Every structure is written in C-alpha cells, then in structure tokens.
Amino acid sequence: MPSFVYRITKYDPAHRDERGHYTGAEDTASDHGPVEDAYLAAIAAFAKDAGTDQVEIREPQIGNFARFGLEPPVDGYGLADLFPAGPAGFHDGAPVPIAVGLELIRSMLRDNGAWCRLEAGDAFAVHVGRDQYLYIGSNLPCETALAR
Template sequence: MPPSFVYRITKYDPADREEHGQYTGSEDTVSDHGPVEAAYLAAIAAFAEASDMGRLEIREPGVSGFVHFGAEPRFEGHGLGGLFPPDLTGYHDGAEVTLPVALELVRAMLRESGAWCRLEAGDVFTVHVGWDQSVYVGSHRPCADAVTRTRELGLFPEAITTSPYAAELDEPEAVEAADTDFWARVRAKLAAGQTLLLEEAYVRNAARWHRLTAENLDAVRAGFSPRALLTVWPDLKTDVGAVLAALPAEGSVEFVWEARDGMISHAIVDDTEYQELTALVAGARAASALSLYADERHPLLYAVLPDSDGVVRARW
C-alpha cells in the first residue's frame, strides 16, 4: 500500500496555475543551487523527522543514459561524487542510506545531475523528484508541522491523491530470478564449449560486461551488484573488421568490444560516428553490435538477481 498522505512540494504558487494546472508564473524551472534548493531539502527533512525516518532505501536507481533529458548540462559522475565511489558501489536497488545522504541524492536530482531514484521506507514514507523542480513526499502520517514548516520556507505543499511517479503506477517487465535453474542453463551452455557475453545492468543506463567461461563463471558471479539485471548474449566475434563492416547504414547500435588488455567496453553510436568508432576500437580482440530496437534484441537468457531469501524485489 502507498503512503496515506501525499504532498507535491514546489516553489510555484498554486495561484499562478491555469485551469489545467499548468504553471504560468515567472519562477525558473531549474534549481538555483542556493536558498531555494536548500529550502526544498529542509522541507523534506521536516517530513522525514515528522515520520521518524532516519534511513531510507534507494529504489530504481539510474544514471544518465544515451539520451539526456535534463534541463542542465550533464554532471561528471552523475552528481554522485562524494556520495559513492566512481564505480557506484553502494548505489543500487535496495541499498539503505542515512537521511543526510538521501538529501544529497535529492539535491543531485533537483540539479538534474544525471542520477535519479526513489527513496523509500517500506509503505510508510517515500520521496522522489519529478519534472520542473516538483518533489513528491508521502508519509503514513499527515505531518501537519512539516506542512507548516514547508510554507514557512517559502515553498508550496499541496495535498494530492498520489504521486504521478509512484512505483505502483509502473508496470515492471516480468523477469525470472537468476536462481539455481538459471545458472544451470548458463553452465550447460558453457559446458558445451561456448563462451558467453553477459551484461550486468547494476543501475538503469549503466552496465558492466563480462565474457563468461566455465572457468571464470563463479568468480564473475561473486562480483555482481545486488539486484542486478543479467542479460546473456552470444559471445563477441573475433573478426572485428567484419562486425564493423556489417553496421547498419542508418540508425544507432550498441557496440561492445574487448580491448587487448581484456577490458570490455561499450558505446552507443550512430551512422555518423562509425569512422571515430573504427579508430576507437583499433586493435580490439573481439566485438559485437547489438540493436537498440526491442524487437531486434534477442538475448539468450535474462534474469534478475534475487535477494538472499530467493525473492526478486528489484522493480526492473
């Protein structure tokens, strides 16, 4: 069940909205990186305090992808520098963070730095950021003092039925658990002499790639991020020149390649970037080009890492 009391917090005076709810005032739709931004964070802190929330869980974390929709430029490290290491260890679905870290995540989202997530405490508290500096807070309590504090901060808390970004409104794709049966199928393919390419999506729009063999499977599995989405593809092709020559005349593809040192990288490229791509992958040992169109992507297997109790909780 979602929280019973939900508020939209904005810097936009409801009196400046037209009949369909569109804001017509003069407030900017980006963060001021200053006192107004600080007011948002203070308001969220007030709601968290009123709800007895000292820690929150990260849900559906993501970073900037191929297309960047933010009004501000991309930030290096997706705005997560200082909160998480460069490899984003600790930034995954289900990770618990303290309230101060949660507020810094909200700051990054207000600045449209590239990172986005929901912050939750079961069905009793939630906070997430929508378009144009709209913040949605839900609680199992009415939080009257927090509502008053938000108004004192110069912001406008509006009671609403539900957030348009509520997790309950999403329709996650049904995927199986990466359980014993899943790994048995992977091992069967490897035992048949195949080498497989595995894509480990650890947050939305970010993935690590691994070439699986019967010998390295257990070691690769030990390094997976919790609740990752795992997609198994046919192995990279050793004739890199042939892969480059077969790129489509138009459109974009995801190009995956293994360098001489064994590092696997990937890039989204379109037909205007093939020359640069050829130079980038010079000397690569193997490569593959994967279509970005859903009806043309045909993985061998895919599944989500369950929690230690065998339950899949990630909402991919």
C-alpha cells in the same frame, strides 16, 4: 503505499488555471541556493515527522550519453563521495541515511544524471518529478512539517 501524499513546488500558486495547471514562467533548473535549500529542508522536516532517519534507494537510474538537462554535466552523475563503494553503492534496495538521501535529491534537482525514489517502507517516500516538482508521501499527516 503512504496514506498522505504532498506535492512540494517552487511555482507560485497564483499562476495556476481553474484546472490546477501551472501557466506562469517555468524555471526548471535548480537555483543551487535558497529554493534548493527549502526543498531539502522540507524533505528533512517530513522525514522527521514520519520518524524516518534512513531510506532505501528504489528504481535507480543513471543518465545516458544524451544530455537534455539545462545543467552542465557532472562527473560521476552527482554520486561522487556519497557511497563508500563509489557508484556501485547506488543500487536498488541500498539503505542510506537521510543525510545521503538529501544529497541524492540535491543531485536530482540539479539534473546531474542520477535519479531514484527514496523509501522507508510504507512510512515515507520522496522523489523528484518533472519540472522540479517534489513528491513526498508519509503514513502520518506530518502536521509539523506542513506548518513550516
């Protein structure tokens, strides 16, 4: 388990109460633009600081027929063209380059139906949580990524 864990969020810290709960308006859909790009740039920066260029898929899940997301359904759950073997490549333990990992995160931010955690042993981990919170863990403090 990584020693350093960071929560990355698009939500304004000025709208948190004394217990840290967010009290402002929550836009839980991806903007498909600068905010989404900032999330992906943050992951890339933390992965670089952690010395990670490849991650493994952990606990992959595919949405069922019931859709609760705000985004319209996407064919292939956002996995199209990410794996040479097609969606069958989306399985627990599958190694993927960080670039593919970033596209998986993009798909999760857009609520396309696929979800997983991405890990590189104890060196690095990332997953998208509820309401577009992003959690990144590293075995190093990632000072350069934090300075961004």
